[in-house]
Amino acid sequence: MTEQIERPRIIEDETMVDADVHLSISDADLIPYLDEPYKSRMKHSRLGASPRDGWDRSVSGKIEEDTAGVQSPQAIKSALCDEFHVDYPIINTFGLMSRNPEVEWSVALMRAHNDLLLDQFLDVYDEFKGLITLTTQDPAAAAEELDRVGSEKQIVGAYVHNTGPNPPLGDPIYDPIWAAAEDNGLNVAFHGSANGFMYEFPRQNQSLNQFLGVHVLAHPWSHMLTLTSLIVEGVVEKFPGLEFAFLEAGLSWVPYLMFRLNKEYSIRRSEAPLLEKSPEEYIRDQMYFASQPIEEPNEASDLNSIIDVVGADSVLFATDYPHWDFDSPDALDRHLRDAFTPEERTQVLSGNATEFFDLDL
Amino acid sequence: MADEEHVVARESDIDDGERLIVDIKGRDVAIFNIDGEYHAYINWCAHQSGPCCEGRRTGTTDASFDRETLEQTLTYSREGEILNCPWHGWEYDIKTGECLSRSGVRLPSFPVQVDEGKIIVSF
Numbered sequence: 001m002t003e004q005i006e007r008p009r010i011i012e013d014e015t016m017v018d019a020d021v022h023l024s025i026s027d028a029d030l031i032p033y034l035d036e037p038y039k040s041r042m043k044h045s046r047l048g049a050s051p052r053d054g055w056d057r058s059v060s061g062k063i064e065e066d067t068a069g070v071q072s073p074q075a076i077k078s079a080l081c082d083e084f085h086v087d088y089p090i091i092n093t094f095g096l097m098s099r100n101p102e103v104e105w106s107v108a109l110m111r112a113h114n115d116l117l118l119d120q121f122l123d124v125y126d127e128f129k130g131l132i133t134l135t136t137q138d139p140a141a142a143a144e145e146l147d148r149v150g151s152e153k154q155i156v157g158a159y160v161h162n163t164g165p166n167p168p169l170g171d172p173i174y175d176p177i178w179a180a181a182e183d184n185g186l187n188v189a190f191h192g193s194a195n196g197f198m199y200e201f202p203r204q205n206q207s208l209n210q211f212l213g214v215h216v217l218a219h220p221w222s223h224m225l226t227l228t229s230l231i232v233e234g235v236v237e238k239f240p241g242l243e244f245a246f247l248e249a250g251l252s253w254v255p256y257l258m259f260r261l262n263k264e265y266s267i268r269r270s271e272a273p274l275l276e277k278s279p280e281e282y283i284r285d286q287m288y289f290a291s292q293p294i295e296e297p298n299e300a301s302d303l304n305s306i307i308d309v310v311g312a313d314s315v316l317f318a319t320d321y322p323h324w325d326f327d328s329p330d331a332l333d334r335h336l337r338d339a340f341t342p343e344e345r346t347q348v349l350s351g352n353a354t355e356f357f358d359l360d361l
Numbered sequence: 362m363a364d365e366e367h368v369v370a371r372e373s374d375i376d377d378g379e380r381l382i383v384d385i386k387g388r389d390v391a392i393f394n395i396d397g398e399y400h401a402y403i404n405w406c407a408h409q410s411g412p413c414c415e416g417r418r419t420g421t422t423d424a425s426f427d428r429e430t431l432e433q434t435l436t437y438s439r440e441g442e443i444l445n446c447p448w449h450g451w452e453y454d455i456k457t458g459e460c461l462s463r464s465g466v467r468l469p470s471f472p473v474q475v476d477e478g479k480i481i482v483s484f
Contacts, residue, residue: 062419063450325449328409 008337008345011085011329015346015361017353018086019189019290020247020318021076022094024067025116033112033119038105053198055211057324069322073124080321081127084329088127088350089321090357092159092191093117095133099164099196103137110135110142114149122154129357131159131189139173143180150184156357157245158188163196163222170229178235182242187356189245192222200225215325219249224257227287231261234274236282245288245356248320252295255309258283284311288356290318291348292327294335304339312344316353364472364483372478375399378441382414385482389414392473392480393455395442399473400455401482407466411448414468419443421452421461 031042058064069079080086093113097106113133122130132155134142149155158181162169169190181188197218198205208214223246230236230244246254261279265272275282289310297303307315320326336345354361369383375394382391382404389404391414406413420440426433443461444453452461453468460466471484 059445059450060419060422062417062445062452063447064417066447328411328448331409 008342011333014085015088015350016084016086016317016329017088017090017350017357017359017361018080018319018321019090019245019316019353019356020191020292020320021080021086021089021091022070022320022323023091023117023121024070024322025093025095025113029116030109030112033115034108038108038112041105053195053205055194055214057211063324065322065324067322073121073128076121076128077125080319084319084321086319086321086329088129088353088359088361090129090131090156090353091117091121092131092189093133094161094191094193095135095159096161096164096193096195097133098135098137098161099199100135100137106135106137107141110145111148114145118149118152118154122152128154129156129359130154131157132186134158134160134177134188136160136165136169136174136177139176143176146177146180146184146186150180150186155186156359158186160188160190161193161196162190162226163192163194163218164199166199168229169226170231170233170235172233175235175238178239178242182239185358187243187245187358189247190223190226191247192219192249194218196222220253223249224253227257227283228261231265231275231279231282232272234272236286237274237276240286243286243288243356245290245316247290247316247318248292249289250293250295251289251291251310251315252303252306254283254289255306284314288314288316288352290316291332292318292320293325294327294331300335301338304335307335307348308339312340312347313352315348316356317349367482367484368479369482370480372475372480375480378418380414380418385484390471390482391415392482393444395455398456399475399480400458401471401473402453402458402468403471405469406446406448406451407460407463407468408446408449408451411446411451413444413446413448413451413453416445416447416450418455419445 027042031039034042069075095113097109100106110133117130122128132149194215197214258280265279336348367385370381375381377394380391380393382389391402391404393400404412404414418441420437421443422437424433424435442455444455458468458470471482474481
């Protein structure tokens, strides 16, 4: 963080890689990509892919999510890329099946999501990149999926929905997934959700009285659980070539967890015997954090300090388009323009994503 | 420089409870009709610059708490008077332009007058 001396380029002239763009796939969309008996199940079942949890996302009808902008690559181009100056959308399916109880069904849904993504969204524009959706109940199946579609040209990473997988994702049962990701040269992006909250935090889902509380806690709680598990179980040391990104929880939770892990690691080192360095070093070396939903301190400049602590070399620009808490690029960029060098700004808007997703810009 | 007057519509163009968004000198300006009174605001949310004036009109929920009985009472009021930005749901009182969640934040407004059935916005 330094004094700004040079006038920053306008956002239209910056290369922008958006680390978190979602599809909105309906049950009917998936039918052509499912094999029997799942194809017929999807046709006839009212359960579908995404059982809902009863929470009102709309605030009694005040806000409504418009997903028309992600129904085709052309729609994404117009509604996101042209409107918000995003050059490279990193598209994930927002598949939530990792929270589901039925293993085979979840694996079938995983494959269908990936085939749909490849078939419909990634071969129109070279700039559109995708993340393979992985489900975690059957780690061998997830590893096979990485081998099946991981070498597709437009695939630049893996997406894991991490609100719901049990046990937490550092557990050794998942090692085959991380090994396959490392072997395929694909880094892993974790994405929490309120949709998995009822599985991951059932007591709280039952007892919080408002969706506001559920949504505020779902993403950081999931990420804190995942990150802690990856560090304490030594996943970061077992797979040194693998990097992880955490999407959709903003940034301010990171310094607290990082420093708390440092503290406890020094007291209880023998419980994490694989580690060769401090948790903070692993986090800084192997982890990235997406900006959205950027926090809103009453004193805006407080967030500059947070970005600085997390590190301009660890933050990924993301919009979360088209969800109701998405960020317009300026929400982050106003901080970058205000308190960071042009080089640091470029790093956040495209450089870090280029490294993490190994993009050829 | 004195404000210019812009005839944006006739009264019959904006029914009670309706709105009209017009371009005035390159700016999106929304004119709302509430009970025959007109309110004009810039279509630009204070949060992240979303098109707030295109959002849904609803009422809103408030609460009071009685310290003696420990009872909370919910009320729903101002139906049709609350504007919700379509991007992130920031709420504004259409009669005053005030943001409901952040004190001191308000939508920039423009004077509106009616002359012989014509709605005139000045800025």
